[in-house]
Amino acid sequence: MAPEPPGGPPTLERVAAVAGVSRSTVSRVVNGSPKVAPAAVEAVHRAIEDLGYVPNRAARILASRRTQSIALVIPENTARFFADPFFATVVQGIAMYLADTDYTLSLLIAAEKDAEKTRRYLQAGNVDGALVLSHHSDDRSYVQLAKSIPVVFGGRPMSAEGSDAYYVDVDNVAAASDATHRLVARGRRRIATIAGPADMSAGLDRAEGWRRALEEAGMPTDLIEHGDFSPAGGEAAMRRLLERDPAIDGLFVASSLMASGALNVLRGTGRIVPRDLGLVTFDNDYAAQSSSPPLTTVEQPTVELGRRMVDVLLQRIAGHAVPIITVMPTRVIERGTE
Amino acid sequence: MAPEPPGGPPTLERVAAVAGVSRSTVSRVVNGSPKVAPAAVEAVHRAIEDLGYVPNRAARILASRRTQSIALVIPENTARFFADPFFATVVQGIAMYLADTDYTLSLLIAAEKDAEKTRRYLQAGNVDGALVLSHHSDDRSYVQLAKSIPVVFGGRPMSAEGSDAYYVDVDNVAAASDATHRLVARGRRRIATIAGPADMSAGLDRAEGWRRALEEAGMPTDLIEHGDFSPAGGEAAMRRLLERDPAIDGLFVASSLMASGALNVLRGTGRIVPRDLGLVTFDNDYAAQSSSPPLTTVEQPTVELGRRMVDVLLQRIAGHAVPIITVMPTRVIERGTE
DNA sequence: TTGTAAGCGTTATCAA
DNA sequence: TTGATAACGCTTACAA
Numbered sequence A, B: 001m002a003p004e005p006p007g008g009p010p011t012l013e014r015v016a017a018v019a020g021v022s023r024s025t026v027s028r029v030v031n032g033s034p035k036v037a038p039a040a041v042e043a044v045h046r047a048i049e050d051l052g053y054v055p056n057r058a059a060r061i062l063a064s065r066r067t068q069s070i071a072l073v074i075p076e077n078t079a080r081f082f083a084d085p086f087f088a089t090v091v092q093g094i095a096m097y098l099a100d101t102d103y104t105l106s107l108l109i110a111a112e113k114d115a116e117k118t119r120r121y122l123q124a125g126n127v128d129g130a131l132v133l134s135h136h137s138d139d140r141s142y143v144q145l146a147k148s149i150p151v152v153f154g155g156r157p158m159s160a161e162g163s164d165a166y167y168v169d170v171d172n173v174a175a176a177s178d179a180t181h182r183l184v185a186r187g188r189r190r191i192a193t194i195a196g197p198a199d200m201s202a203g204l205d206r207a208e209g210w211r212r213a214l215e216e217a218g219m220p221t222d223l224i225e226h227g228d229f230s231p232a233g234g235e236a237a238m239r240r241l242l243e244r245d246p247a248i249d250g251l252f253v254a255s256s257l258m259a260s261g262a263l264n265v266l267r268g269t270g271r272i273v274p275r276d277l278g279l280v281t282f283d284n285d286y287a288a289q290s291s292s293p294p295l296t297t298v299e300q301p302t303v304e305l306g307r308r309m310v311d312v313l314l315q316r317i318a319g320h321a322v323p324i325i326t327v328m329p330t331r332v333i334e335r336g337t338e
Numbered sequence C: 001t002t003g004t005a006a007g008c009g010t011t012a013t014c015a016a
Numbered sequence D: 001t002t003g004a005t006a007a008c009g010c011t012t013a014c015a016a
Helices: A012-019 A023-030 A038-051 A057-064 A078-083 A085-099 A115-126 A140-145 A172-185 A201-216 A231-244 A256-268 A286-290 A302-317 B012-019 B023-030 B038-051 B057-064 B078-083 B085-099 B115-126 B140-145 B172-185 B201-216 B231-244 B256-268 B286-290 B302-317
Strands: A069-075 A104-110 A129-133 A151-154 A166-170 A191-195 A224-226 A250-253 A278-282 A296-299 A325-328 A331-333 B069-075 B104-110 B129-133 B151-154 B166-170 B191-195 B224-226 B250-253 B278-282 B296-299 B325-328 B331-333
Touching: A012 A023, A012 A038, A023 A038, A057 B057, A057 B115, A069 A078, A069 A085, A069 A115, A069 A302, A078 A085, A078 B085, A085 A104, A085 A129, A085 A302, A085 B078, A085 B104, A104 A115, A104 B085, A115 A140, A115 B057, A129 A140, A129 A302, A140 A151, A151 A302, A166 A172, A166 A302, A172 A191, A172 A201, A172 A250, A172 A278, A172 A296, A172 A331, A191 A201, A191 A231, A191 A256, A201 A224, A224 A231, A231 A256, A231 B286, A250 A256, A256 A278, A256 A286, A256 B286, A286 B231, A286 B256, A286 B286, A302 A325, B012 B023, B012 B038, B023 B038, B069 B078, B069 B085, B069 B115, B069 B302, B078 B085, B085 B104, B085 B129, B085 B302, B104 B115, B115 B140, B129 B140, B129 B302, B140 B151, B151 B302, B166 B172, B166 B302, B172 B191, B172 B201, B172 B250, B172 B278, B172 B296, B172 B331, B191 B201, B191 B231, B191 B256, B201 B224, B224 B231, B231 B256, B250 B256, B256 B278, B256 B286, B302 B325
Parallel strands: A069 A104, A069 A129, A129 A151, A151 A166, A166 A325, A191 A224, A191 A250, A250 A278, A278 A296, B069 B104, B069 B129, B129 B151, B151 B166, B166 B325, B191 B224, B191 B250, B250 B278, B278 B296
Antiparallel strands: A104 B104, A296 A331, B296 B331
């Protein structure tokens, strides 16, 4: 029986003593080194079990210079971030995937005031890599950061031009175009869009997809208003659109949250979807499913996208070659509102 | 000019050299020790600035035996967790508050299979404390954990009986009772409830509040069905309730997500809220605000609740005395659906 | 007020 | 295959 010496959790040294081997051997066993005698492995395992030994993370990191932890950098505007099911689900994918590995996730709120602080923390060797879920165009410093540690972006970073920023995204242009085409196919003649912010690639790309679809159909592309991906933003944009042209009969909304806001306005004016106006949106989340009516929408594999981000990052940390750009598939969920 | 010696980020040692002082002095300055000569402080700061020095976290932790990091333990069922605005917002509060401190947040997914693994990690001294956002009644092991490191629960843990588990919560019984009273006051005569899971204190307590309100009004408390706080669960529960008594004219739903599901069912049967049925729910989130109609609901200060959890935890880590139980206020947001 | 020196619990190098 | 032993970068008595 090992006595219970005081002084905190059991150390590797204690395990070594109990197992009757050296610390090095214990370390090897713990790290799964192949070259250890079966008998020793056995003894060490038993000692570990008996003592309830768990390696000290800090010591390990210090000695190995590998932190086994990655940072998840999220925009300072945490409120809107977590309120958006898209981000929430991506985070979910990240967290779930990581739970199966030996990596730890550090949540890092990017203080926009001094992105410098965040960057320094990351560069100081406190993490093995970083995942950046960027809201705004202000991602230059992270693209920069990518030169010193592995970074993977969720969604194409705005400042990605020419840089070799790794990112995982969907094809927003194609998806938005597809969605808009469906409005055209339904015979909608005056098709508007509530686009996302002009400083986010998802905002720009989805607007671009809408534009292309209309151009292909020989329709005007003047009816565009930007929102901020929030219900309130959608409401305001909808009002502006109706003011500009009350005869709108088709609408592509770049996010379901904005769509729900838009729906409120439409309802207020007595318009019925899809009778008076066809509506297609983005994200098959709660908002699209539970609105009345439930909306035809572009579904993104959000959880999987998060998983993939982690996957790419870990591969890079391990030094393996991986694609710089990973494009995940989308699909339209038909609910008859187009 | 300090040359640029290779070999990774600048160390404290290098700062000391540049500043012309000893490592101890640098350490003192970095940690804000009061007993340092102004001149030395000045020199060290300049050197730190020049070198872009950032302390190595692992080394610091190892030497000080303080990790400056806390764990956020969330249930394995990450999907539902992040999909619920309540949890998302609490996490937001936690993350935001922590961003202002020197603490780091580690997301820890509690593998229900072996809670042992999670517990060991926490007990191995890898964090200074833990926040537990519990979904299920399976929180015994964390209440247990609280004996070795500071733990603060979000919401009263089910196994809190007799234990001195620290937690931050709202008064669910009172809030639910208040909400239900409003249905009674509106003249509703057949009042049902869609309660939360019976293995969560929020589920139990809100049902209890509903029960009390009805008892005080001399009304029967037979119409109760449980859901799992998800829209789908709300739908199913609503169906069961209508089957049991189609004459229901009042309903208290323990969460807005379930309410949205219930609304779908009601709509399907042609019932109009609040004309045919009064509805009051819990959580003033997106679901309650953007449903049609927007719902009268109990608002919880979710962000603040998260902040408070952190606050209590950090106080405890610092060794200060803090209340075991913190009850945050709620208020009813009137939207006329009662 | 400052510096010296002994750890903190691992990993990693090198002999054995 | 194993074991000494020197890092890893910082904190912290203890001395000066």
